[in-house]
Amino acid sequence: MRILVIGRGGQLARALAAARSPHELIFLGREQADLTRPDQAARAVAALSPDLVVNAAAYTAVDRAEQEPALAHAVNAEGVAALARAAAEAGCALAHVSTDYVFDGARAGAWRPDDPTGPLCVYGASKLEGERRALAANPRTLVLRTSWVFSPWGRNFVRTMLGLAARESLRVVDDQIGRPTSALDLAEAILAIAPRLTAPAGAPVWGVQHYAGSGAPVSWAGFAERIFARAAALGMIARAPRIERIGADEYPTPARRPANSTLDCTGFAQVFGAPPAPWEEGLERVLRIIQAEEPEAFSAARGLQT
Ligand SMILES: NC(=O)C1=CN([C@@H]2O[C@H](COP(=O)(O)OP(=O)(O)OC[C@H]3O[C@@H](n4cnc5c(N)ncnc54)[C@H](OP(=O)(O)O)[C@@H]3O)[C@@H](O)[C@H]2O)C=CC1
Ligand SMILES: Cc1cn([C@H]2C[C@H](O)[C@@H](COP(=O)(O)OP(=O)(O)O[C@H]3O[C@@H](C)C(=O)[C@@H](O)[C@H]3O)O2)c(=O)[nH]c1=O
Numbered sequence: 602m603r604i605l606v607i608g609r610g611g612q613l614a615r616a617l618a619a620a621r622s623p624h625e626l627i628f629l630g631r632e633q634a635d636l637t638r639p640d641q642a643a644r645a646v647a648a649l650s651p652d653l654v655v656n657a658a659a660y661t662a663v664d665r666a667e668q669e670p671a672l673a674h675a676v677n678a679e680g681v682a683a684l685a686r687a688a689a690e691a692g693c694a695l696a697h698v699s700t701d702y703v704f705d706g707a708r709a710g711a712w713r714p715d716d717p718t719g720p721l722c723v724y725g726a727s728k729l730e731g732e733r734r735a736l737a738a739n740p741r742t743l744v745l746r747t748s749w750v751f752s753p754w755g756r757n758f759v760r761t762m763l764g765l766a767a768r769e770s771l772r773v774v775d776d777q778i779g780r781p782t783s784a785l786d787l788a789e790a791i792l793a794i795a796p797r798l799t800a801p802a803g804a805p806v807w808g809v810q811h812y813a814g815s816g817a818p819v820s821w822a823g824f825a826e827r828i829f830a831r832a833a834a835l836g837m838i839a840r841a842p843r844i845e846r847i848g849a850d851e852y853p854t855p856a857r858r859p860a861n862s863t864l865d866c867t868g869f870a871q872v873f874g875a876p877p878a879p880w881e882e883g884l885e886r887v888l889r890i891i892q893a894e895e896p897e898a899f900s901a902a903r904g905l906q907t
């Protein structure tokens with residue numbers, strides 16, 4: 602089948618490009634399909650008439666969004682609405698990726714797709730609006746919420762931590778928990794379920810589902826410890842910084858983040874017949890790719906004699 606991916610340089614888009622797949626994948630970067638220029642994406646969808654559009658583009662700068670709410674909304678809500686309309690008009694399905702930050706995180710237990718939302722920040726609110734607009738514009742829409750995405754590329758918590766590995770100690774928030782997700786696993790899951798996304802409107806595949814790394818939820822501090830422990834074991838860093846576990850109130854950021862971001866993915870496993878991959882295995886794979894692709898990238902932080 603023919604899959605049109607909106608977005609090219611981002612983590613998920615790169616992971617989709619790296620994955621092995623029997624499908625024909627076409628990637629459009631911002632130059633060809635800018636979500637703030639709704640006509641562009643619509644023209645591309647009409648011209649290419651794919652079976653499925655995967656939206657891997659988004660405004661993802663969580664803190665900066667607090668200063669740029671209009672732009673976040675233009676990309677994550679208006680742009681998505683236009684894309685969904687174009688897909689509906691061309692008769693093609695839409696897989697749209699969303700986020701755990703649509704929840705307020707204010708209770709224990711994993712969030713199910715139909716649990717009440719309540720975003721705490723501009724990014725989360727813009728993504729929630731995008732979900733609604735996509736589902737309203739195209740009945741053949743799968744909104745796939747994911748969380749804490751990391752990959753060998755771009756901006757993510759794993760690369761941020763590796764960049765700080767030379768520090769003696771690091772203060773990291775311990776009262777926000779969630780499920781980290783490898784972009785490679787997410788990409789492979791999307792490609793694996795793609796043939797199911799040719800179903801007609803009303804089929805059980807449409808609507809909101811959750812896909813996040815399986816295994817125990819962790820705090821950012823716990824995730825950081827795991828990253829450093831594995832990076833040290835792989836010889837990427839000489840030794841792990843000491844992690845000082847702090848509260849979010851001790852690490853002020855412009856955007857508020859949910860205390861409990863844990864996504865319940867049982868619905869995805871039921872509908873698509875495959876549970877998400879374990880995040881700890883995803884981390885191992887991502888670290889090995891970073892090590893292979895950029896042996897010197899974190900050399901300043903390695904503290905290793907080379
Ligand atoms: N990263 C995470 O931790 C999480 C991400 N998600 C969601 O997953 C999806 C993929 O995220 P991820 O791959 O990490 O995102 P990235 O931030 O890595 O990439 C986002 C991509 O979107 C592009 N983009 C931004 N604005 C526009 C625009 N106006 N028109 C077209 N393209 C644009 C960026 O282009 P450019 O490079 O030119 O800026 C970039 O290539 C997003 O929907 C995100 O909301 C959900 C949960 C967690
Ligand atoms: C760098 C750093 C961050 N932190 C905290 C701040 C914050 O609470 C938490 C994560 O910070 P980050 O900015 O890396 O992550 P953030 O940008 O909030 O990541 C989010 O991105 C969007 C796109 C999503 O959709 C979410 O699922 C989530 O992955 O870690 C520390 O405590 N110490 C540190 O040294």
Ligand SMILES: [Mg+2]
Nearest residue numbers: 661662663664
């Ligand atoms: Mg960030």
